[in-house]
Structures are given as C-alpha cells and as structure tokens.
Amino acid sequence: MAPRTSKQFEEMRESKRKLIMESALKLFAKHGFFDTSINMISVEAGISKGLMYNYFKSKEDLLRSVVFQGINKFLVLFDPDHDGVLTKTELKFFIEETFCIIETDISFWKIYFSVLSQPQVLKIVGEKFWEIVNPVFKILENYFERNNFKNPKIETRLFGALLDGICINYILDPENFPLEEIKQKVIELYT
Amino acid sequence: MAPRTSKQFEEMRESKRKLIMESALKLFAKHGFFDTSINMISVEAGISKGLMYNYFKSKEDLLRSVVFQGINKFLVLFDPDHDGVLTKTELKFFIEETFCIIETDISFWKIYFSVLSQPQVLKIVGEKFWEIVNPVFKILENYFERNNFKNPKIETRLFGALLDGICINYILDPENFPLEEIKQKVIELYT
C-alpha cells in the first residue's frame, strides 16, 4: 500500500480544522461566544474535547480564527484589482457582494458584531482588527475624493456606519428586513 | 425615634436600586456582561452580594433592568407631544438629542449593542424589546410618508440602520469618530 504523503496529511488536518471552525461558527452565532462551550463545539464537530486543542490552542484562538477567516473572506471582495483605486463599477460590485455576503454569512456577522460590542471579546481579536479595517477606509476615502463628494472623510465614515447598521438590523430580524430594496437604495445613493 | 414612613422606605429602596443599576451599567460596559461578576457589582455599589438579590431576582434580571431603563430614557426624546406625529422640528430635535445621548450614555450603548448581538442576551431582553421599538418605526414611517419620501418603509429602515451604525462606530473608537460632523450630515439628509 502506498504510504500517505505528507500532503495528504496536511489536507486532512486542514479539513478537520475547517470542520471545527464551522461548528464553532454555527454555535457562536446561535448561542454567543460565552454560552458556547468547548464541549458543545466538539460534539457538533463529532470529535473529542481534547482534539480541539490539537488544532487551536484555546477557545479564544478558535474565535480569533473564525473571525479573521470571515473578515478575510469579506475583504477579498474589495478592490479586486488590488490597485488601491476603486472605480464606480467596483464599488457597485462591492456593495452587491456585501449584501450577498450579509445574507449568506449571517452566522459570521452575528459573531462579528458580538466581537465588536463585547469589550472582552474585542480584546481577543485585538489590534489585528484595525490593521485590516483601516486600509479599507483609506480606499473608500480616496473613492469619495475622486468622485467629488464634499467631505470624503465624513462620507467614508457614514458609508461604513450605514453598512454596519444595515447588517446589524438584518441580523436582528432577517425575516422582515427588506434587504434587497435597501441594497438598491444604497447603490443608488453611492454610485 | 419616629418610625420611618412607608414612603421613606420606598425612596431608600429606589435609590439603592439605582445605585446597583449604575454600578452594573458601568461594569457591564467596561468588561461585558459575562466578565462582570455579581461580586464585582456589589463591591462597586458598596453593598453585599446577598443584598443584590433583594433588589434583583438574578443577574439576568439586573441586565434587563439596566437595558430597559436606558431604552426608556432614550424613547422619551421621541415624539415629545405623544401625538404619534413627528414634525420636521421634532425630528431634528430627535436627531440632535440622539447624538447627544450617544455621546453621554456611551456606557449604555455599549451594553445595548452587546444585547443586540449576543443571542443569549437578546433572549433575556426578549420580546419587550420589540414592543418598544416597533411604535417608533411606525412614527418614522409616518413622517417619511407625510414628507413625500419615495419609499417610507425603506427610508425608515435605512434611517434606523444609519443611526445604529453610527452609534456602533462611535462606540468602537470614540476618540477618532467625527460625531459632530456626522450629526450635521444626518440632519441635512433628513430634514
């Protein structure tokens, strides 16, 4: 029998890591970080409690991993050219994709806002959060400047706040929130 | 010694209740609900752990009380005539007061969003939350209708989302968030 290659092992590890993260994502979203125990996660993932610690060094580490994975998934939408310059089309695409992701990744966004509003949890995610978010703000500011918005800095902040607010309102009551119409309205406002 | 009247007792009780709630508000905002222990609260309030349970049924009950007190404080701003009809001046006043309260009651808002984004905490606050928020939405919708906004329902939702988003962004980074300029922009947009 051919011995398993190192690569195959790596793939197995990676897929189990993903499995654990998905279980955690689901439960964190459903019950919140503090009310989700390692035990619950391991049951959900169908593994033993101990094994968790083979893949993540603590519950906090697991949260961090889940949060950053979600943020990164979101950020790739942004400025697809990676040229630091946002065209009107790109912004429209970004907004559309954002709304799409709000809908599909609702679990992630629940965790995301939980992280933002819980001091102890925010502490865990820490500085790295700002490292990621700040460049995005820069690019938006640049966009508003080029498009002759009166006060680009303010506009950027307002835009960010609006998306956050929409997201948090959608999360609160997904059934009744008119996501599609809100999306059209936002696109209309900004492009 | 003159026996204390029942009224004096009530006043003492009420003021101690307030003391506990203020201590809790401060600590929940600083450390989060889960990382604030009953012990910490009682130390902050200068009373014993046991006495807490004389005023609040449980830690959850205390949270609920703190949250609803804050919401009520906020709601009295709204529609001062209680006539269910919002004038342009009243809306402007409402926005201004909202921004004022965002700044002065930052501790409350931290808890508020923590409540919104933590499923278990939201569960505690429960239905009563919607009972309070829904009428406000109705009044706003009515305002947008009377002022010929194209889609009052959407506009209401967008307005709510925007305020929520502004608040959450301010909370995250109060030092750098341009609250005053954002306020002007919002007033300009809606009145």
Added chain:
Amino acid sequence: MAPRTSKQFEEMRESKRKLIMESALKLFAKHGFFDTSINMISVEAGISKGLMYNYFKSKEDLLRSVVFQGINKFLVLFDPDHDGVLTKTELKFFIEETFCIIETDISFWKIYFSVLSQPQVLKIVGEKFWEIVNPVFKILENYFERNNFKNPKIETRLFGALLDGICINYILDPENFPLEEIKQKVIELYT
C-alpha cells in the same frame, strides 16, 4: 440574641483556614503536592471545593501557606533571645527542639523536602524561602566563629547539611531510623 461580633467571625475564619491547611498538610505529605487534588483536600476538610478558594487563592497559595507556617514554627526555636547571638546552651536547645520537631512534624518535613527538590514547587515558594533561611545561616556562622571552629562558613554548611540529611533519612524510614541516638551524637559533636 446578641449579634456575633466581628472578632468571632474572624476567629471562625481563622479556624477554618487552619482546618484546610491541616487537611492539605496531611494529604500533601501522604500523596505529594501533585497527586493531591483540591477535591481530596475539600473532602478531607469536610467542605466544598469552592470554599477552598474563599480562603486560598489557588492550590499554590495553599501550599505556600502550609510551607511557610511550618518554617515559621521551626524558626521560632532559633535564637530565642532574638539577640542574633547563639550561646552553647541555646544551640543545644535548638538541636533538641529540631529533633523533637522532626519527629512530631514529619508531615511538614515531607512537604518541605518535596518543595526543595521539585523545581516547579520550589519556584512557588520562591525567594521568600531564602529570605528566611539566610539569617539563620548568619547566626550559626557567628556561633562557630566565637567558638573557634576552624572554618565557620564550612562548618555552618556542614551543620545545615547534616540536619537536612538526618531529616530526610528519618522521613524515608521513620520506623528504623535511630533518631534519639543520632541526636545525642549531634549534640556531642557541636556543643
């Protein structure tokens, strides 16, 4: 009924503290620090696990307390005048009392040597240990100097080593170790 005074409360606390320390001493000596769980101690003391942490902030803290209590009990034997000068009679008394304490406090000495020889445990007891032991060495050195021993420093070290060695040998096999005769021999050698 007369209300309990604060002093009575303090006494109750103190006696419970002692109870826990005695239980811990017994079990640490019997099973060693690592093989004695907080659970075992609380059962032995007839209290709940949680209550332990009302009196000691951790298992390590409990160990520290037990060890220092034992060391202090031992040190009061030394130089009863507190004049820093040891007479021949005082040394004889010290040796006699030491042997007495070796016999009666065997549990403590087991822990003591466990602490000395387990790096992680020694770390817990830490610097405070040397703060206590060093002055004793000084006084002994002074004694040997005044009594014209050839090399007081060496003699001090040898004396300390001998007592440690006797103690550890007694602990290992109390039934068969001729403690009384060894004591006479030591007195004869040093006074």
Added chain:
Amino acid sequence: MAPRTSKQFEEMRESKRKLIMESALKLFAKHGFFDTSINMISVEAGISKGLMYNYFKSKEDLLRSVVFQGINKFLVLFDPDHDGVLTKTELKFFIEETFCIIETDISFWKIYFSVLSQPQVLKIVGEKFWEIVNPVFKILENYFERNNFKNPKIETRLFGALLDGICINYILDPENFPLEEIKQKVIELYT
C-alpha cells in the same frame, strides 16, 4: 541491501533507549517529573510520542529506569573489589568519587531527591530502592566497626545522612555551595 543482523537491531534499540532516558533525565531535573510531559521528552529526543511506548511501558517506567540507571552508576564506585570489605583507601576514593558525581550528575541527583521526597514517586521506585541501598549500609557499618568507631550503626546512618544533606544543599544552590572544601572536611572526618 544486506539484512541487518539481530545484534545490530539490539544496539540500535539500546542507543535509542539511552537517548530517551537522557532526554527524560534532563527534563525531569529541569521541570520536575509532573511538569515534564511525554510530549516534551519525545521532542527533546527527536522522536514521536508513540515510539516512547515502544521502549518504555509508561511514564512511570521511564522514571524508574532513569533513577535506577543513576543509582547503579553510583554504586559501581562502591567497593570496587566486590569483596564486601571497605579499606580506608577505598572509602576515601568512594567519598572523592561521590563528590565528583554530585557535581557532574547534578541532574540525576535532583531527580533522586525528588524521588525520595515525593511519596507517589517513591512508590514507583519502590522496594527495589532498598534492595540496593541496604547492602551499602552493611559494608559501611562493617568499615566503622573494623576502624573502632564507637557506634558503627549510628555512624553509618550519620555518614549517609551527611552525604545526602550535602548533596541536597549543593543541588539547591550549586553556585554558592563550597563543595570542594566540604569534601576535604568530610575526608578528614572519616579517614
């Protein structure tokens, strides 16, 4: 390829066993038995955790092996003629070698005293310990008898205690302990 002979296999096994034991010795001495995990040992030895169990039945078995190897290394110094009779020269040689070994094998002695003073660890090493130590005592007793010491039994115990005490004191503070001068003093006392 030439098949490996059984003898070669044995040699490889033996050398790997030694490697593991050396790693364990080093880590047990540094961190103590309980704070050294199988994982740490296997990393130190550059092998897998699983392989450890191919060479040693358990962690306890590994400790036992390490301790007995050290004791045996020490015992061969003793009575080189194996005639059960110790000459004055042999005793001097024995003392000198003992002090030499105290210095070079400090890691072992740390473990040794840890074993002596930790009940659970002593239990592991068990009876075999006494089987080894008792004959040595016999030979020393015989020596003191032949050399007209007043009470050979007591003298033997005292001698053993002194060496143990010296060793434990050296271990505690190798930098400052005057090992060489103590050695001269001991030789002077006993030969």
Added chain:
DNA sequence: AATGAATGAGAATTCATTCAT
C-alpha cells in the same frame, strides 16, 4: 434589611496512552 460563608454545577484545559495507518 444585610451579610458573606458556603455550595456545586460547569467551564477550559492538559496529558498519558492508544491505535490506525
């Protein structure tokens, strides 16, 4: 009313050991 000692369920984490590959 007021206290804080006491409880005990439950949390995160560790680690010796096993076993499929």
Added chain:
DNA sequence: CATGAATGAATTCTCATTCAT
C-alpha cells in the same frame, strides 16, 4: 519500526445563587 491524531478522564478554578445568622 514509526507516527501523531485521537481520546477522555481528571484537574484547577469560577461564580450565580442560597441561607443561617
């Protein structure tokens, strides 16, 4: 022979809540 993923029992510690005083 060699690996390291997987297990699960055991451990320390926390904390909301109760209750005798």
